[in-house]
Amino acid sequence: MGLFDKLAGWLGLKKEVNVLCLGLDNSGKTTIINRLKPSNAQVQDIVPTIGFSIEKFKTSSLSFTVFDMSGQGRYRNLWEHYYKEGQAIIFVIDSADKLRMVVAKEELDTLLNHPDIKHRRIPILFFANKMDMRDALTSVKVSQLLCLENIKDKPWHICATNALTGDGLQEGVDWLQDQIMQSNQNNANMRA
Numbered sequence: 705m706g707l708f709d710k711l712a713g714w715l716g717l718k719k720e721v722n723v724l725c726l727g728l729d730n731s732g733k734t735t736i737i738n739r740l741k742p743s744n745a746q747v748q749d750i751v752p753t754i755g756f757s758i759e760k761f762k763t764s765s766l767s768f769t770v771f772d773m774s775g776q777g778r779y780r781n782l783w784e785h786y787y788k789e790g791q792a793i794i795f796v797i798d799s800a801d802k803l804r805m806v807v808a809k810e811e812l813d814t815l816l817n818h819p820d821i822k823h824r825r826i827p828i829l830f831f832a833n834k835m836d837m838r839d840a841l842t843s844v845k846v847s848q849l850l851c852l853e854n855i856k857d858k859p860w861h862i863c864a865t866n867a868l869t870g871d872g873l874q875e876g877v878d879w880l881q882d883q884i885m886q887s888n889q890n891n892a893n894m895r896a
């Protein structure tokens with residue numbers, strides 16, 4: 705059973721939860737997702753265009769959409785379309801790629817200012833990935849460079865991860881689970 709399936713089990717959800725997994729290319733999204741998803745998850749929708757793909761797969765109650773935010777400026781309007789559906793975001797950063805940290809920040813800022821994200825209390829889980837690399841920045845440093853403390857209107861959390869071993873992923877998934885459960889509870893209270 706993948707971590708992702710466990711998350712679905714813990715949540716005990718009947719309703720589908722859509723999770724967006726975003727970040728620059730090469731940050732480790734695919735590696736992370738492969739650790740999270742159950743081995744039998746079906747790839748449902750791959751949109752292969754030159755240098756661009758979206759992967760979307762489902763378990764019984766969770767749906768996952770993964771795409772690169774870098775290098776595909778002209779395809780942006782294609783993947784932005786998925787923002788509306790997202791109820792949680794996983795944003796992956798290559799902590800050893802200091803040169804592109806500024807690009808990651810630009811993409812994060814663009815995401816946070818998007819009309820379909822800006823005014824929503826959508827939880828964002830940051831994976832400061834590739835912590836095993838010798839020159840990786842700490843998660844505190846990554847957090848500073850991305851100015852995460854400026855995010856006031858959305859719950860967020862950053863975890864140091866090594867997607868090759870899976871270190872740190874569980875902590876992040878636990879946090880996301882709490883956030884989604886809390887938000888479901890709040891919605892139920894509002895309906896009552």
Ligand code: G3D
Pocket residue numbers: 727728729730731732733734735736772833834835836837865866867868869
């Ligand atoms: P992406 O889906 O965001 O584009 P990938 O990124 O998951 O394809 O990962 C890009 C490369 O980084 C892969 O190496 C992958 O094995 C490696 N990688 C992912 N996570 C980690 C990590 O935590 N530590 C280290 N050291 N490497 C990691 P290749 O060689 O296949 O391109």
